[in-house]
Amino acid sequence: MESSCRGFLAMLLFLAGLTASGSSNRIIEGPQNATVLKGSEARFNCTVSLDWKLIMWALKGVVVVSLTPQEPIITNNRFTSANYSVDGNFVSEMIIHDAQPSDSGPVQCSLQNSDLFGTAFLSVQVMGTLDIPGGSLMVTEGEPYNVTCYALGWTPLPEISWEVQVPVSHSSDFSFLESGGAVSILALTPLGNGSLTCVANLKSVQASSSLTVNLTVVHPPLDSVDRADSSLPTWAIVLLAVSLSLLLILIIVLIIIFCCCCVSGREKKESSYQNEIRKSANMKTSKAVPETKLKSGRENYGFSSDGARTAQIASLPPKSHKVSILDQHSNSSGLPHQERDKHQPGPASRPQVSFDAASPRKVRNVTLV
Template sequence: MESSWKGIPATLVVLAGLAASGSSYQIIEGPKNATVLEGSEARFNCTVSPGWRLIMWALNDMVVLSVTPTEPIITNNRFTSASYQEGSNSISEMIIHDVQLRDTGRIKCSLQNSDRDASAFLSVQESSYQSEIRKSASVKTNKESLETNVKSGSENNAYSPDEPRMAKLASLARESSESSVREQQGNRQPYQGPDHRSLGPAGRPQVSFIMTSPKTVRNATLV
């Protein structure tokens, strides 16, 4: 009985050693919180012990970069990596290029086949330059929208279903006016000037002769 109790501590030591050998690699130091300006770069470091096979970087619980001991597995050009050695440990650095406001959130470094991970928080601040650009774009968009609404309203207000009828009435009135002017011009007699043949000195009777020959007068009419 005594011998059996003596064997129990030895068994526990062996199991503890196997568990330790199975998890020989671990995260020694995780990333740190960072605050950056929009459009700049953000860098996060994760230090792991020897024996690791795959480091995974996640942004808001979505894996954006994976790193092997030989090379990174890049799926998005905005997320790249760099590797360094610190003694026997390895440092994996994730670089986020052209940081956007939507990148704000949790950054996590984890190891394959391990429940160990380390995380940090990324805060992105809007730069004054980007803020001015957004304000200008917003003002321009609002102005264009207002102009479009005003133009659309003016077109609707100006439209009238009576326009064709009014145009036809105006055309008929113009044609009637032109016809009246032509009729007045046709009835007006042209000015022929004074008739010198019928006018003579005042108070003297006018005589008209019809001559048949130079020597004979056939008819004379007193006027």
């Protein structure tokens, strides 16, 4: 502290001497704008004529370094100076160590007894932090997934990009501002394992920071009851077991009812069918009884009673010839010719009887079978 005060007093005495002497000088080239990162060094150069007497460096309007031909006058250890000669001119350099955001502002180089001065601007940028929540990621293969990267504490806000070292079917990213920083979201559909890197860039100082996370891809879960049960609490497993048991019992009851209905319906159909068959058989049997009685033996078409035959013979003229009894019977009954043909037996079984009309006698009927 005492040395600083002494330096300041010496500078004032020197300035007073220069003012009294009336010396003059000029600035050939002033300092240039500088952008640096927090914690780094910022350097500014000021070129003046060789007849200079006092060079003063001010930051944000406050003199931080004074330089005389004999020695520099330092008031703050964060600010130092250096000098060298270029093309016959004197170059003074001011160095700001451990630059802080609070140092951002105008930097001015001036000479004693000169209205000219050189001004530049110092910008101190801050590299903040990057954060990807969750650290190492585990995602499902083929399913969309979003990865978020937060850039916090950056001045100014950086440009965020992604380096995708993962086989994907689709990937895209977008960024937006949020209180305290910037946010970038990477949307991708991974197909395999790999790494993802979030990169924040400050182009003005050619500085960048990155954060890498590993991404592991797992296959889609199979539909397994064991997996589902293992992930359920005990009461849910018990409830599921009871529900499945009741459902199984209900299904068995429904199957039994269905089978009973099918069997009863089949029995009803069979009984009605059998009744119809029985009725049809009974009707056929009742119709077949007379025919059976009629057809149980062969009809003797040549038989006639004695009385009828005697009367017939008496009424006939006395002719002596043989007449077929079958023809007489057919004529007397008046049946059509076709019907007679239908009822006549074959030649082998036709009974034929001949008699003498002139001498009526009993005729024995013979049936040939």
